[in-house]
Amino acid sequence: MTKIVAGLIGLGTVGSGVVELLKKQDFITIKTIAVKDPNKQRPQIEGSTITCNIEEIVNDPQIELVIEVAGGIEPIYEHLKNAIKKGKHIVTANKKLLATHGPELFALAQKNSVRLLFEASVAGGIPLISTLQKGLPANEILSVCGILNGTTNFILSKMSKEGTGYDEALKEAQILGLAESDPTDDVEGFDVAYKLCILSALSFGQFIDPISVQREGISRLKAEDVETARRLNCSLKLIALGRRDNLTEKIDLRVHPILVPNAHSLSGISGANNAIIIEGSAAGKICLSGPGAGKLPTASAVVGDVITLCQNKHLPLEQKSLKIKNKENKNKSKNKKSQCGFKNYLRLVLGASSKPGVLISALAACKIIALQIEHDGLLTYTMVTDSQSDEQIDKFRKTLETYDIKVVSRLRILEDESFSLTA
Numbered sequence: 001m002t003k004i005v006a007g008l009i010g011l012g013t014v015g016s017g018v019v020e021l022l023k024k025q026d027f028i029t030i031k032t033i034a035v036k037d038p039n040k041q042r043p044q045i046e047g048s049t050i051t052c053n054i055e056e057i058v059n060d061p062q063i064e065l066v067i068e069v070a071g072g073i074e075p076i077y078e079h080l081k082n083a084i085k086k087g088k089h090i091v092t093a094n095k096k097l098l099a100t101h102g103p104e105l106f107a108l109a110q111k112n113s114v115r116l117l118f119e120a121s122v123a124g125g126i127p128l129i130s131t132l133q134k135g136l137p138a139n140e141i142l143s144v145c146g147i148l149n150g151t152t153n154f155i156l157s158k159m160s161k162e163g164t165g166y167d168e169a170l171k172e173a174q175i176l177g178l179a180e181s182d183p184t185d186d187v188e189g190f191d192v193a194y195k196l197c198i199l200s201a202l203s204f205g206q207f208i209d210p211i212s213v214q215r216e217g218i219s220r221l222k223a224e225d226v227e228t229a230r231r232l233n234c235s236l237k238l239i240a241l242g243r244r245d246n247l248t249e250k251i252d253l254r255v256h257p258i259l260v261p262n263a264h265s266l267s268g269i270s271g272a273n274n275a276i277i278i279e280g281s282a283a284g285k286i287c288l289s290g291p292g293a294g295k296l297p298t299a300s301a302v303v304g305d306v307i308t309l310c311q312n313k314h315l316p317l318e319q320k321s322l323k324i325k326n327k328e329n330k331n332k333s334k335n336k337k338s339q340c341g342f343k344n345y346l347r348l349v350l351g352a353s354s355k356p357g358v359l360i361s362a363l364a365a366c367k368i369i370a371l372q373i374e375h376d377g378l379l380t381y382t383m384v385t386d387s388q389s390d391e392q393i394d395k396f397r398k399t400l401e402t403y404d405i406k407v408v409s410r411l412r413i414l415e416d417e418s419f420s421l422t423a
């Protein structure tokens with residue numbers, strides 16, 4: 001294997017894991033390591049110089065490969081563009097950067113004949129990117145569906161197994177180092193949306209702006225939602241779902257809490273683990289699971305990319321799967337109703353002026369079938385609808401408001417043949 005001189009940007013959780021794993025390899029030298037805070041106490045790394053100036057890596061003609069594990073967009077975006085322009089290969093774990101500026105970075109890498117590898121950017125230690133790129137090229141990917149954030153999965157597992165409230169479960173995740181002091185990116189689903197955008201590019205040949213992902217986090221979930229999940233033989237999970245609508249050909253990307261039937265393979269994924277089901281046109285459904293984050297699992301993916309790069313450095317570039325194919329046919333999708341729907345669990349509270357009979361009228365007016373309906377207390381009803389689009393459920397909600405009935409809770413249900421409505 002050709003010996004390579006690398007620069008490392010970032011020496012935090014993942015960066016220190018990368019150094020630990022690369023120490024065992026003799027094909028690479030990390031010449032320079034860039035960090036942010038010059039005053040932080042850190043162990044000496046033999047053979048490497050530490051700097052606070054990323055340009056020392058970017059402008060060093062000896063450095064062929066930049067390993068970026070710092071995170072965030074600026075200043076990293078500008079530095080990586082400059083490194084690519086100078087002919088350096090890139091290995092990155094930065095999902096936010098790739099989801100936001102992936103098209104420009106991949107085009108620039110192609111133009112400059114360098115590789116841009118990113119296995120660690122989605123699902124940490126699980127070889128998900130390589131499975132999509134190398135394992136399933138004979139397939140059209142029909143859907144990807146999974147749990148891609150360990151922090152929220154830990155919080156939800158804790159809430160359902162131990163009856164802990166959201167705030168308490170979040171605090172524990174922070175104490176264990178699983179959640180940041182500002183947990184917004186994780187708990188509001190931004191982190192998963194970035195990952196889903198990367199998966200969309202690989203699966204459906206389209207980069208979609210993270211802003212266009214339909215996104216809801218877990219911070220508004222209550223103990224009664226967890227109890228609902230238990231009663232319906234489901235678990236509550238933050239799910240990333242990407243699928244192509246067969247009728248409109250639009251790509252539907254969404255991240256939100258979903259009731260997952262207990263018999264479903266994603267239901268048993270607990271704690272900080274991740275799992276993803278990829279549905280290929282020929283291979284059928286494949287499920288990958290494992291540690292989605294952490295020092296060594298993530299470093300395993302980064303160093304795997306470094307090894308791949310060193311082995312294949314001189315082979316022709318293969319980044320076809322990341323070209324924007326822009327398959328979406330806007331004319332075809334016009335006036336066609338999306339088929340991407342869900343069964344829904346709804347909890348309704350009747351106002352003083354409402355009458356239960358109007359519920360049936362509202363269902364009929366919105367063409368919604370109630371698969372199950374229960375009187376839950378004097379003025380509260382719960383129901384499970386047939387599969388409906390978000391637009392239709394919003395219409396139903398508005399119609400109910402005109403009858404003085406409020407939808408106080410709505411949870412989508414992940415379709416599964418084994419799902420039973422028996423509470």
Ligand SMILES: NC(=O)c1ccc[n+]([C@@H]2O[C@H](COP(=O)([O-])OP(=O)(O)OC[C@H]3O[C@@H](n4cnc5c(N)ncnc54)[C@H](OP(=O)(O)O)[C@@H]3O)[C@@H](O)[C@H]2O)c1
Pocket residue numbers: 009010011012013014015034035036037038040052054068069070071072074075076093094095096120121124292293294295298
């Ligand atoms: N942690 C995980 O389990 C995990 C999993 C998958 C992907 N990732 C991704 O991996 C990347 C790194 O995550 P992490 O958890 O290792 O972060 P981290 O622990 O916060 O470490 C970040 C490192 O980058 C350095 N850094 C930040 N901004 C910099 C700048 N402008 N110039 C130079 N150095 C800078 C920091 O320097 P100081 O040491 O001076 O602060 C620190 O060493 C992120 O993109 C993240 O999304 C992380």
